[in-house]
Amino acid sequence: MIEQVATHPHPPLHADEDIYTKTMFGFWVYIMTDCILFTTFFATYLVLHNNTFGGPSARDLFNLPYALAETLILLTSSFTCGIGTICAHHKQKRQTIGWFAITFFLGIAFLALELNEFTNFVHEGNSWQRSAFLSSFFTLVGAHGLHITSGLLWMFVCFSQVLMKGLTAVTTRRVMCLSLFWHFLDVVWIFIFTIVYLMGVAA
């Protein structure tokens, strides 16, 4: 396949587009299944969020400005990721890497804030073993954090590949899949922020 691209510039364009369309569709299928996974975690959280077993409730634990900071950081990273994909479409290697580097550092910042929050909870004794509410909280938000972590690892590998191989059909496709993943993580976070943090503190 790669040999074809190198020696026959015209016909593989269709094959490339075909592979691109199929790959993006396949990845979209994966994203849909990931949504179902998060749905089950959300359903669990919604059933258990009042079961505090004498321990602290959402209102006692959550710091809203802190969560807002996390939200804005992740939203901005989703935006910079999108700009990066536009640069990738236009084969601008340096700009793509630049924008994805910004996305990466915003993602690290988000993860650092989240890990800090989790560590504080655990050190105060409010780990996932404290109550059903906290178990479901750590499962839901922790699963999202795990997705962010693997997304950041993927991002690092991805822009290393772009750096070394340039924006070929293969690397561009991977960048598109990554951006799809990253946007999806922000959509999930919207619901986490609303249902866990906002409604937790409001109720």
Added chain:
Amino acid sequence: MSAEIKKATVSEYVIGLVISLVLTMTAYCIVTNELLPEPRMTHALIGLALTQAIAQLLFFLHMWREASPYSNLVLFCFMCMVLLIVLIGSLWIMENLNYNLM
């Protein structure tokens, strides 16, 4: 030509970002300033979250833009159906159990 295409799509992301920021700050202000009474607050927050999710789907994920990958939309609708069944089903059943067993 390609500069115009680039501008068009960058503006999509900017619009998406601005909409998301506005919706996020609205939701945040509603909660911190307690602008609405209880059942309405929850409805407003869910409404804002859904609107923001749709805005991000439109502007960041470019859903419903391509005519041909119709399958994306079908798959998304199927996912929503499963999501609603799992979510509403779980909440309904657990509420029922809670009432009957406690």
